[in-house]
Amino acid sequence: MTLDIDAPAPSAPACADDGVWLACIACGSTFAPFEDVRYTCDDCDGLLEVRYENPPTFEEFGSGASTDGPDRGVWRYREGLPFESGVTLPEGDTPLHEVPRLEADVGVSTLRIKHEGMNPTGSFKDRGMTVGVRVAEELGVDALACASTGNTSAALAAYGGRADLETLVLLPSGKVAAGKIAQASLHGARILEVDGNFDACLDIVQELAARGEAYLLNSLNPFRLEGQKTIGFEILEAFHADHGTFPDRIVLPVGNAGNTAALYKAFRELVQSGALAVEDVPKLTGVQAAGAAPMVEAIENGADSIRRWEDVETRATAIRIGNPVNAPKALPGIRNTDGTAVAVADEEITDAQRALANEGVGVEPASAASVAGLRKLRREGVVDDDEDVVCLTTGHLLKDPDAAYEAGNDPEPVANDVDAVLELL
Ligand SMILES: Cc1ncc(COP(=O)(O)O)c(C=O)c1O
Numbered sequence: 001m002t003l004d005i006d007a008p009a010p011s012a013p014a015c016a017d018d019g020v021w022l023a024c025i026a027c028g029s030t031f032a033p034f035e036d037v038r039y040t041c042d043d044c045d046g047l048l049e050v051r052y053e054n055p056p057t058f059e060e061f062g063s064g065a066s067t068d069g070p071d072r073g074v075w076r077y078r079e080g081l082p083f084e085s086g087v088t089l090p091e092g093d094t095p096l097h098e099v100p101r102l103e104a105d106v107g108v109s110t111l112r113i114k115h116e117g118m119n120p121t122g123s124f125k126d127r128g129m130t131v132g133v134r135v136a137e138e139l140g141v142d143a144l145a146c147a148s149t150g151n152t153s154a155a156l157a158a159y160g161g162r163a164d165l166e167t168l169v170l171l172p173s174g175k176v177a178a179g180k181i182a183q184a185s186l187h188g189a190r191i192l193e194v195d196g197n198f199d200a201c202l203d204i205v206q207e208l209a210a211r212g213e214a215y216l217l218n219s220l221n222p223f224r225l226e227g228q229k230t231i232g233f234e235i236l237e238a239f240h241a242d243h244g245t246f247p248d249r250i251v252l253p254v255g256n257a258g259n260t261a262a263l264y265k266a267f268r269e270l271v272q273s274g275a276l277a278v279e280d281v282p283k284l285t286g287v288q289a290a291g292a293a294p295m296v297e298a299i300e301n302g303a304d305s306i307r308r309w310e311d312v313e314t315r316a317t318a319i320r321i322g323n324p325v326n327a328p329k330a331l332p333g334i335r336n337t338d339g340t341a342v343a344v345a346d347e348e349i350t351d352a353q354r355a356l357a358n359e360g361v362g363v364e365p366a367s368a369a370s371v372a373g374l375r376k377l378r379r380e381g382v383v384d385d386d387e388d389v390v391c392l393t394t395g396h397l398l399k400d401p402d403a404a405y406e407a408g409n410d411p412e413p414v415a416n417d418v419d420a421v422l423e424l425l
């Protein structure tokens with residue numbers, strides 16, 4: 001089994017359903033995609049990946065009008081997804097912002113910001129949930145569950161609500177930003193606050209799922225990553241439309257490492273379809289907070305697996321994760337694209353959050369880690385000044401209003417009088 005960037009498109013096994021099947025990335029076992037609830041390999045417990053007999057080219061995406069789904073966003077890529085349509089709000093089609101002042105400050109040839117905070121619930125998780133909840137319907141489950149640092153729970157609650165399914169979310173007590181809890185709560189999720197970190201919550205949810213209590217919709221679920229890979233398709237298409245080339249590098253925050261795995265999968269499928277040359281694949285560059293950086297540690301040590309960090313801490317609570325479950329997919333993604341990984345201090349994250357906000361792009365702290373990491377890699381000379389770079393910002397500013405207040409200007413009290421106002425100006 002291989003996750004090499006130039007591995008040829010596989011032939012469909014007998015268990016495939018309409019050219020789609022599940023394959024274990026560790027031992028190669030294959031499974032029918034929608035017959036049973038399954039998150040990992042029955043034979044070796046390895047991570048599963050959705051495979052396609054014929055991954056599409058750019059031209060094949062969105063070719064022909066959709067009969068039962070939207071022609072924009074995630075479902076425009078239906079030719080490269082396991083279904084034609086899903087439970088949609090709709091999601092995807094997010095902006096690729098120009099940030100001229102930040103670009104000059106960082107000192108790269110081109111800098112664009114792919115702002116995933118502009119999805120319906122304010123984060124990239126919506127792309128995963130539109131597909132994941134569709135699969136839940138296909139499997140006939142009636143309850144959904146996740147562990148979350150906040151955004152996954154908001155998306156699960158909204159998409160589960162849309163599909164009229166019960167939702168249960170386990171959150172690390174006291175470590176989830178206010179906006180995210182408010183979303184999960186109002187969208188109707190049952191919220192349990194666990195006296196432990198995100199990784200402990202995920203251990204419990206995996207056990208609940210194994211006991212058949214609910215369908216797990218964290219990124220361990222391979223279908224979640226199918227939706228998230230459309231971020232990669234959108235970036236490459238939009239950047240190419242503007243520049244006639246693909247970006248040299250994509251920089252992204254890393255928590256459970258689902259997005260890193262999903263972007264790498266998007267690139268491999270495009271290479272398999274012949275839409276993308278191997279030499280044009282962007283370098284995947286992961287950024288973690290210094291207080292929660294097991295992926296960075298593994299990349300720096302040349303390790304094939306991560307060491308679970310039991311004690312994690314960062315102001316960027318969305319990426320306060322010590323045991324990224326997608327590491328076996330994401331580590332090859334970073335290495336095989338010639339990328340790298342870097343850890344940044346919380347102060348660097350806040351500075352980057354301010355710099356983005358000054359150009360009108362409002363993001364939550366974890367999102368700003370991508371820009372903080374790029375700045376650090378430029379300072380260290382790892383990123384060259386002639387590179388075309390896209391930074392992924394993963395969640396909206398309003399997700400974490402407390403962090404925004406702390407990073408922003410303080411409101412000034414003033415009397416109800418124009419002269420008093422003028423005096424302050
Ligand atoms: C806002 C935000 N950014 C980044 C991440 C990290 O993404 P991933 O878990 O896919 O590495 C998360 C969640 O983990 C998140 O909520």
Ligand SMILES: N[C@@H](CCOP(=O)(O)O)C(=O)O
Pocket residue numbers: 125146147148149150151152153198217218219220255256258318319
């Ligand atoms: N930041 C995430 C952590 C869980 O990640 P997932 O992609 O595995 O669901 C969150 O928002 O909860």
